[in-house]
Amino acid sequence: MFGTDIGIDLGTASVLVFVKGKGIVLQEPSVVAIDNNTGEILSVGQDARNMLGRTPGNIVAIRPLREGVISDYEITEKMLKYFIRKTVGTRLFFKPKIIVCVPSGVTEVEKRAVIDASNEAGARMTYLIEEPIAAAIGAGLDIAQPTGHMIVDIGGGTTDVAVISLGGIVVSTSIKIAGDKFDEAIVRYMRKKHKVMIGERTAEDMKIQIGAAYPRDKETKMNVRGRNLISGLPVNIEVDSEEMLEALDENVSAIVDAVHAVLEKTPPELASDIADHGIVMTGGGALLWGLNKLIEKRIGIPVYIAEDAVSCVAKGTGRALDSIHLLEQKNTKNRYRG
Template sequence: MKNEDRTFIALDLGTSNILAFVAKQGIVYNEPSIMAYDMITNNLTALGQEAYDMMGKVHSNIKMVVPIRDGVITDLDAAKDLLKHIFAKLQMLNDWKNSIILLACPSEVTELEREALKQVAYDMGAEIVVIEEEVKMAALGAGLNIDIPKGNVVIDIGGGTTDIAIISAGDVVISKSVKVAGNAFDEEIKKYIRSEYNVTIGSKTAENLKKELGSLAKYKGEKTMSVFGRDIVSGLPKEAVISSEEVRNVLVNAFSKITDLVIEIMENTPPELAGDIISHGFTICGGGSLIRGVKEYFNGIFSVPCSISPNPLTGVVEGAKNFQRVINNRIESGYYGKNAKDAKKGSQSNYI
């Protein structure tokens, strides 16, 4: 089959959001990666934004399921269900048949986890499945020319993981992943408010605090925000007033784990590439790059120039779109196997 007869689909299977890109159509889906099941009938009642809006507000017969945590499929059946419903909702399920699927995954996904990711796509009818590191796709989506022999440091702060990589001459030279990202920031905010105010708040409230007040450096117009939760002593509803400075202290402490990982990578970087990094600095991608002062934070610690991706939330699928040309060339050269049967065996040559 010719490449032009296959549908190219790129998926960013994020912990917080799932994005789907289809060639000639663009981004067709961008919603939270959460589902709501009726426990009595075992039917899916809501997914995406509709399910997200239900979080923390449902009875015991409704089960909230997040099939992808920290960039890894934790519930294979739910993941299949999610993708099928997404494309059925978009009336595009037939596009999966004989398609080329590019799946973006965190740097340290294991071989078994890669196989689980591929199996989801194959079970839905894909012919060829390519797995690429999210951070590499994010670099392409940020507009970096990764093909030239020049060191580029990319810090991709997502929902479940932060991926850090040095990319040169078209591929990843060294990469590391840490499970400290958007969701972990929310949890740290929840822990702080519980310990300081004796108030338990929900994940959505913590996320709102992060978005409204979160910063890594002082900024003009700092403010306070009232949040409502449950008093851990009396069990009654209680209000707490949180300041920007409090949220900043929580985030700076959480970000220290990311900076430690950057230092670890830099210590293992070839000297010639280290020289490039001093000149060109870091590119910061992912939803975490939207936190105020993140560029100044890394610049202050490492004394290198930093830039934010122009499309931090959609950069991975934008990069995957740009990578389609490379995949087509490799298909023509026989890189992924001679036919679909070879691909479905899950041989080493069927992913990068």
């Protein structure tokens, strides 16, 4: 019932909440279902995601975050409030301190939107931490040492590539190509190649089951249901992993280019460290089959996928709760009172 410190990975695809002393207590999709007639929120999280593409005219299931930033402030605030209350309850003597992750390339305006939404949702004090830093901490890297580490964090809306040393980001870039763009590419491919329209949930299932960024050892196939654009009737077709290579090629190449661009700007000593220790990948997008192999082949440096890659940012945010005083000392701009 007393103030509970909370770390939030406010992602484009999902929200993870870390409670100090308990660990990750909530992981749900960043989706909200709303009644257009009344403005009432009908459901949040997994229940709302189940409604995507299946709602009547007066109900809309929306994702209030796009490409790593808030696209609908009011809905994001309500979603945050729902998750905070679901996590720590409503009978608190003190409001919680909250650390929220933001992509490394966000503007001051975008930061302010996150802060305001968090404070309105019930934070006593809101702190910001950049996603690559949180991902590195969550992946178990000792970022406090004068040693270079490279993190590639691929979420739903953004891919953050950063070189970290002495607890700070030395070189970084953030591109708006990640899991959502993979899904959109699959939808476009199916429409162009097979003349079949599929929904984003089907595209995500295809990405997970047969998606590939590098040729698989054994070709996999999947039956896909969609609507034929010519006849307008439902169809069932078989799609294989080779086709997914073609569908995703442009997007995965952009991620490889981003890694290459950051390495080009990295000081020689840190680049040498990275060559010795390898590159660490985190985030749900890192689980796309063969993406680590593709980067390793094109860059020439070993690439490893962090254990429990999806939760790394949330875990790192939670561990940062023990060092809030360091955030305060390091950069007072990262602290905002509710």
